[in-house]
Amino acid sequence: MIFVVSGPSGCGKSTIVDHVLKHVRNIHFSVSHTTRPKRNSEREGKDYYFVSRKEFERMITQKKFVEWAVVHGNYYGTSKREVRIKGKKGDIILGIDVQGAEQIRKKFKKAVFIFILPPDFKELRRRLEKRREDSPEAVCRRLEVSKKEVRHYSSFEYVIVNDCLDQAVSELESIILSTRCRLEMRREEIKPILENFKKSGDGSGTVLETSPRREK
Amino acid sequence: MIFVVSGPSGCGKSTIVDHVLKHVRNIHFSVSHTTRPKRNSEREGKDYYFVSRKEFERMITQKKFVEWAVVHGNYYGTSKREVRIKGKKGDIILGIDVQGAEQIRKKFKKAVFIFILPPDFKELRRRLEKRREDSPEAVCRRLEVSKKEVRHYSSFEYVIVNDCLDQAVSELESIILSTRCRLEMRREEIKPILENFKKSGDGSGTVLETSPRREK
Numbered sequence: 001m002i003f004v005v006s007g008p009s010g011c012g013k014s015t016i017v018d019h020v021l022k023h024v025r026n027i028h029f030s031v032s033h034t035t036r037p038k039r040n041s042e043r044e045g046k047d048y049y050f051v052s053r054k055e056f057e058r059m060i061t062q063k064k065f066v067e068w069a070v071v072h073g074n075y076y077g078t079s080k081r082e083v084r085i086k087g088k089k090g091d092i093i094l095g096i097d098v099q100g101a102e103q104i105r106k107k108f109k110k111a112v113f114i115f116i117l118p119p120d121f122k123e124l125r126r127r128l129e130k131r132r133e134d135s136p137e138a139v140c141r142r143l144e145v146s147k148k149e150v151r152h153y154s155s156f157e158y159v160i161v162n163d164c165l166d167q168a169v170s171e172l173e174s175i176i177l178s179t180r181c182r183l184e185m186r187r188e189e190i191k192p193i194l195e196n197f198k199k200s201g202d203g204s205g206t207v208l209e210t211s212p213r214r215e216k
Numbered sequence: 217m218i219f220v221v222s223g224p225s226g227c228g229k230s231t232i233v234d235h236v237l238k239h240v241r242n243i244h245f246s247v248s249h250t251t252r253p254k255r256n257s258e259r260e261g262k263d264y265y266f267v268s269r270k271e272f273e274r275m276i277t278q279k280k281f282v283e284w285a286v287v288h289g290n291y292y293g294t295s296k297r298e299v300r301i302k303g304k305k306g307d308i309i310l311g312i313d314v315q316g317a318e319q320i321r322k323k324f325k326k327a328v329f330i331f332i333l334p335p336d337f338k339e340l341r342r343r344l345e346k347r348r349e350d351s352p353e354a355v356c357r358r359l360e361v362s363k364k365e366v367r368h369y370s371s372f373e374y375v376i377v378n379d380c381l382d383q384a385v386s387e388l389e390s391i392i393l394s395t396r397c398r399l400e401m402r403r404e405e406i407k408p409i410l411e412n413f414k415k416s417g418d419g420s421g422t423v424l425e426t427s428p429r430r431e432k
Contacts (some may be wrong), residue, residue: 114397117409121416143416150413158397159406171397177390181330181374190375193333197366200337200359 001179002083002108003027003093005172006101007116008146009071010128012162014047016116017095019169024176026090030082033059036074039133049079067096067103072142076100091176098152105155112179114172115156119163121146217395218299218324219243219309221388222317223332224362225287226344228378230263232332233311235385240392242306246298249275252290255349265295283312283319288358292316307392314368321371328395330388331372335379337362 005013021029033049035056044050051059056075060068068077078094086092094104104111118124124146128139153159158175162168179185221229237245249265251272260266267275272291276284284293294310302308310320320327334340340362344355369375374391378384395401 115399117406120409120412147413147416150410153406153410154399156399158394159399159402160397161402161406161409171393174390174393175397177387178374178394181376181387181391183331183370183372183375186375186377190333190369190377193336193377194366194369196336197363200363 001091001185002087002104002111003091003176003179004101004104004111004113005093005095005116006098006113006152006156007162008118008124008149009097009142010124010131010146011116011118012127012165012168013095013116015165016160016162016168016172017093019165020172020176021093023169024173027176028086028089028092030078030086030092030094032076032078032082032094032096033065033068034074034076036072036076066107067100069097069099069103071097071099072138072145078104091180093176098149101152102155112158112175113156114158114160114175115153116168117150117153117159117161119161217307217401218303218320218327219307219330219392219395220317220320220327221309221311221330221332222314222368222372223378224334224340224365225313225358226340226347226362227332227334228343228381228384229311229332231381232376232378232384232388233309235381236388236392237309239385240389243392244302244305244308246294246302246308246310248292248294248298248310248312249281249284250290250292252288252292282323283316285313285315285319287313287315288354288361294320307396309392314365317368318371328374328391329372330374330376330391331369332384333366333369333375333377335377 005017007013017029021027031045031049033051033056035051035053038044038050042048053075056077059065059079064079064081065077066080066083068075076097078096078100083092101113105113118127125139125143128134128142134142160168160171221233223229233245237243247261247265249267249272251267251269254260254266258264269291272293275281275295280295280297281293282296282299284291292313294312294316299308317329321329334343341355341359344350344358350358376384376387
């Protein structure tokens, strides 16, 4: 199962996803490729694969991506290889922009789409400024773009308002866990149980054999 | 929102629902009416409304139920009054048999249906015997009926295998919490946020007004 977490930049999707990955078993983070410069806190191959524009464009030409987009002047993309490798291990979770999410929707109809919404515009501005990774002009551009990005919410199955981090994390966890309880996800697991009910002799026979009350 | 928890008798639905009600806020248990005798552990008006057959049949005639069924020779039903009163307080959760669940499905298309499956037939027998509330013959009857009941699983949206109680409880909780994150559940909540994005002047203007970096 593929979980796609998206939302405007600064909405906190990476933080939420990081926390969820610590709590939920059997789910793996799909590391995106990007051409944007590495931030100090980021680790190559953990947060992103940092590549040159030339390398990224070569990968586009070679159709190496399941989705890619230009966001604030930088390339971002999810490689087919990443999805294949992480997908073998279990469920995967993607933290990507809204354009990328739309591309995934076309290719993976059954993926689960979750939109993260900041509690309001001012709060988004505060977060982008606090991050201190962009110039004031870049913050303005991100905010302008965010107005268009939030409109995409309506094509997502789930919406999480990132007002309180703990709650947002629990909500994303609940979406993952409940998806695993869906009938179509459980068919293989419950098959032997149903077989077992079918095969068991008539209730009376079997129960009388072992019932502690049968001598009564 | 209505959550309908169903499954064969002895599958543990009451125990799971009890635990969930302790952890999840803003959800209320719909107390069913029944004509079966009260067990020692049960409290009138908390676990069931215990009524006579005559009273139950009068309520049927007066169309007081949203669903009712005969299960193992006793009447069980959910009154319209119960759904109305509990529904005013918040979400409601019903723990009912599979026949009742089918009736709810016809009336409340948007309700969420969860099927509880015992891990296997032997385990179900063990639980029914352990309960020591039925004669061996009654246990046999229940087991026979359970074989038909499990077949209903395929019309449910979610399936929980009650192998480990803690996990079953977490799973039911996750289904409730994630349902509350569904786009259609959040529309009212997110409306002001989206309005707020729409109204905010262009990013540049607002951010320059208050950005700590504007003097740079």
